[in-house]
Amino acid sequence: MGDYLAAEKHADWGMATYDPDRDHRLTYIFTGHDPDFSALMLWIRGYPDQALQRGREGMSLAERESHSVTIALAQSTLAFVHLLRREPEAGLEWAQLQLDVASKYDLPLLAGTARFCFGWALAQQRELQDGIREMRKAVEGIAATGAEAGMNFYLCVLAHAYGELGDASEGLTLLEKAFGIIAKSGTRHLLPELLRTKGELLSRLHAQDDAVEGWFRQSLMAARSESTKLPELRAATSLARL
Known part of the structure; x- marks a missing residue:
């Protein structure tokens, strides 16, 4: 959870x-x-x-x-x-x-x-x-x-790989499925990584979109609220790169 x-x-x-x-x-x-x-x-x-x-x-x-x-x-x-x-x-x-x-x-x-x-x-x-x-x-x-356990994170990793391949749109489609699993199950397992990955994928499509920073900040706040230091570091790094 x-x-x-x-x-x-x-x-x-x-x-x-x-x-x-x-x-x-x-x-x-x-x-x-x-x-x-x-x-x-x-x-x-x-x-x-x-x-x-x-x-x-x-x-x-x-x-x-x-x-x-x-x-x-x-x-x-x-x-x-x-x-x-x-x-x-x-x-x-x-x-x-x-x-x-x-x-x-x-x-x-x-x-x-x-x-x-x-x-x-x-x-x-x-x-x-x-x-x-x-x-x-x-x-x-x-x-x-x-x-179903862990499926939201599997989809997140797969979405990131699509972004690296240059198909951020497919990555975002997979992430929406991952967020759907979270909404249905109530799990927050590695939620900051999903939020950060959405920001990363959006930045590949619209580098100047203000929403990108918003997703990174959501990731950062979620990680801080859970005392999860490595997801917090990753979110902060993504923010610093903007």
Whole structure:
């Protein structure tokens, strides 16, 4: 829902409480481990190095449990964190490992998120057409599973890639779908990034449009209200470039 402080507090409690030997049976009920969620919260709140370290801790715990879904989730987290840090080579490597596990154990949702990160990494490496093609297929695959969590951000990343390709209009169309998901679900997950990306796309179409600054300022205020330091920094950087 976008309450990152509460999410991190719950993740910290889970990590402090969890005992790998005593609670191993819970792996087959809930899957995943709190270090994975904590890693994403750390990046959002402005601690990218700690986020990467927490992701590695999650990977180590997943390997100890030797549970396919947990391993794929940990690999997904590392791929995601690397791509948020704009490290496409490492992101691509973890996405491929996740795809291998998800394909082997027939995990369609996790295969979809792996393919998305694969395409995202290609786009960051300036292989925009291939990256967009992979991300579009991934979004379709994820939607086919019925999952909606995170879809607004997937569409945001895809929209940004279209802007980089020179098709800001298509990017804005995708962003409207992302905002529609937010309106329907009430989630605010990474909302500042959506607001900032809309400003970036509009600037590509109308560089002198006053609305561009307005979207960047909305992004900045949303990030500040959530205490999300890295989205705040990105919004401030976009404003400074006007």
